[in-house]
Amino acid sequence: MAGFGFSIVATDVKARAGTIRTPRGEIRTPAFMPVGTAATVKAMLPESVRATGADILLGNTYHLMLRPGAERIDRLGGLHRFMNWDRPILTDSGGFQVMSLSGLRKLTERGVTFRSHIDGSRHELTPERSMEIQRLLGSDIAMCFDECPALPADRDRIAASMALSMRWAARSRDAFGDRPGHALFGIQQGGLDRDLRAQSAEALTAIGFDGYAVGGLAVGEGQQAMFDVLDFAPSMLPADRPRYLMGVGKPDDIVGAVARGIDMMDCVLPSRSGRTGQAFTPRGVVNIKNARHADDPRPLDETCDCPACQSxxxxxxHHVFRAQEMISGMLLTWHNLRYYQRLMEGMRTAIAAGTFAGWQDDFHATRALGDIEPL
Structure with a gap:
């Protein structure tokens, strides 16, 4: 498609480093996408998010359709202008959020009707409506509308859900149409079952998408089960297209996913953790609320170049978190987003150099050390 492309510049076993090209700029892969649920990465200015090293943000179809509304955002010039972010944006389809509202929704072949978690108003989301909303938002990468059961679930339930998602994927492709410069990604489903994953990958490839996501993971199955699926699922998808693992995750989840051939990830964890006083460092997670930090003049991480660590x-x-000052969430979120981007930079460099296995060993060994000794 015109204006959108993907090239792999280096591989190391299954790990891949490359570039996704869009009219709004290049995305270096492996890529971590900060989550801007309601047209904002919480506690951050867009230019600050860019300064952490992020090439692309994720916007949330479900939340934006409810508030302020996709039609309103379109009238105001689209999501990029609305939130002052001129780089690429990927929007999810709304399917995952609707799944999490299982008590407020009704699922049919046509789509999902649900009640807003904000005011109880009734809405319908179908593949066609999801594509329309994402077009109104103006996102660079749209996701097809799917249904994702929470795990664990029995095989019949997962098989029926996967088959429905594949029918919805075809409808999403038709509704998306021909939009040069914009991409549509299909979403592989099938739970933890290899045969169902293969059927899903075959159906998606026959439809044809600009990229492919591994969906239906990080929904309660545990890390080892997720890695077991990632040992085979990514290789079922076209090798010349980006592979996106949705909703992942913790640093060791991300490293394990990249080792298994994943190119893109997103997660609310760095920003949510920052607001709750948790900071990611190469030596693991620091709980800044703990009393051991009250008299500590050292930075969170002496290797980090973010404002929280530099200044x-x-x-x-510790003080501003305990005092519930807003700057606490701002500084810790900036730090965490920078940590995640440094993690991606480190992996891209190691893949290009052919030293990814050694990089992984160092990553895990450093994390196992735990935080620096208290003073």
Missing amino acids: YSRAYL
Whole structure:
């Protein structure tokens, strides 16, 4: 398609480093996408998010359709202008959020009717409506509308859900139409079952998408079960298209996913953790609320170049968190997003150099050390 492309510049066993090209700029892969649920990455300015190294953000179809509304965003010039982010944006389809509203929804072949978690108003989301909303938002990468059962679930339930998602994928492709410069990704389903995953991949490839996501993971199955699926699922998808693992995850989840051939990931974890006083470092997670930091003049991470580490002490970060000052969430979110982007940079460099296995060993060994000793 005109204006959208993907090239792999290096591989190391299954790990891939490459570039996704869009009219709004290039995305270096492996890529981590910060989540801007309601047209904002919480506690961050868009230019600050860019400064962490992010090439692309994720926007949320479900939340934006409810508030402020896709038609309103379109009238105001689209999501990029609305939120002051001129780089690529990927929008999810709304399917995952609707899944999490299982008590408020009704599922049929046509789509899903549900009640808003905000005001109880009734809405319908179909493959066609999801494509329309994502077009109104103006996202660079849209996701097809799917249905994703929470795990664990029995095989018949997962098989029926996967088959429905494949029918919805075909409808999404038809409704998306021909939009040069914009991409549509299909979503593989099938739970933890190899045969169902293969059927899903075959159906999606026959329809034809600009990229492919591995969906239906990180929904309660546990890390080992997720890795077991990632040992075979990505290789079922076309090798010349980006592979996106949705909703992942913790740092060791991300490293394990890249090792198994994943190119893109997203997760609310770095920003949500920042607001709750948790900071990611190469030596693991630091809980800044703990009393051990109250008199500590050292930075969170002496190797980090973010403002929280360059200009503030653990003692200050501990104080502003305990005092419930807004700057706490701002600084810790910036730090966490920068940590995630440094993680991606490290993997891209190691894949290009052919040293990814050693990089992985160092990553895990450093994390196992735990936080620096208290003073």
